[in-house]
Amino acid sequence: MSQASAVVPTGSSKQTALRLLRRRSFSAGYLAQVIDLAVREVVRSQFDEPDEREAALVHQRLTRYAANGRPGSAELARAMLDVKHALDLVRNGHYRASAVPESGLDTAVSAEQLLELVAEVGRDRVLAAQGGALVVLAEDEGASTVYRPVSAVQAKALRQAARSAKEEAIRLHEGAVEVLSPHVRMADWSKDDGYGVAVDVVRDGVSVQWWPAAVPESLALWEQGGIRQLCVALLSARFTVPEGDERTPHAMMLRI
Numbered sequence: 169m170s171q172a173s174a175v176v177p178t179g180s181s182k183q184t185a186l187r188l189l190r191r192r193s194f195s196a197g198y199l200a201q202v203i204d205l206a207v208r209e210v211v212r213s214q215f216d217e218p219d220e221r222e223a224a225l226v227h228q229r230l231t232r233y234a235a236n237g238r239p240g241s242a243e244l245a246r247a248m249l250d251v252k253h254a255l256d257l258v259r260n261g262h263y264r265a266s267a268v269p270e271s272g273l274d275t276a277v278s279a280e281q282l283l284e285l286v287a288e289v290g291r292d293r294v295l296a297a298q299g300g301a302l303v304v305l306a307e308d309e310g311a312s313t314v315y316r317p318v319s320a321v322q323a324k325a326l327r328q329a330a331r332s333a334k335e336e337a338i339r340l341h342e343g344a345v346e347v348l349s350p351h352v353r354m355a356d357w358s359k360d361d362g363y364g365v366a367v368d369v370v371r372d373g374v375s376v377q378w379w380p381a382a383v384p385e386s387l388a389l390w391e392q393g394g395i396r397q398l399c400v401a402l403l404s405a406r407f408t409v410p411e412g413d414e415r416t417p418h419a420m421m422l423r424i
Contacts, residue, residue, distance in 0.1 A: 182223035188251045188287040196240040206230055254286035262323035263315040273333050276326035340374040347402050355379035
């Protein structure tokens with residue numbers, strides 16, 4: 169296996185930190201203006217990006233603002249610590265993202281993408297793991313994600329696999345719609361009463377299920393009305409059709 173190469177994220181540390189901070193979403197919306205004003209105070213032109221020296225000056229101004237108890241200072245201080253935490257953890261150029269529990273294909277993310285994610289979700293939800301890996305904990309009951317360092321070659325292979333899987337899912341989607349649409353009512357997402365059979369691309373295939381729209385009683389057509397059985401019969405001639413699991417009792421997953 170190729171070794172993952174340790175790299176410094178794009179740009180200097182102060183420039184990168186400022187870039188992440190400016191992309192951050194704040195509950196106190198005026199903090200974006202506070203940051204912008206600090207940048208304008210040290211950068212000659214509003215069209216120029218701060219260089220390393222200027223970014224360091226902006227950092228000093230924001231540090232003073234965060235320490236003096238002014239409006240939003242506590243949130244700004246947390247955001248600056250979250251950015252520092254991200255820069256301390258993300259030290260590789262490319263990462264392999266794996267869902268926990270496992271679901272679908274692994275994907276590749278760049279250091280820049282991961283830096284932005286880690287800075288946004290905050291220190292409380294990001295843990296350092298063995299070998300330079302990171303664990304981003306999900307909110308509530310969703311799937312968490314493990315990011316493991318990989319080489320540029322491995323990242324390229326992951327992206328190619330993800331692209332192939334997406335192209336295959338699109339082909340499956342188009343094929344399922346072609347088979348079903350002459351025989352069953354298809355869902356219309358744009359209408360409140362647009363109930364019918366919905367075909368959606370998912371990470372590891374295509375889902376075919378009933379969409380009740382604003383007419384919940386229409387769900388009876390799927391089970392008792394025989395539309396589910398008709399869909400299975402129509403699709404089975406062209407696809408392998410596992411009929412869902414306990415978590416999705418009204419869905420079918422299609423795979424060739």
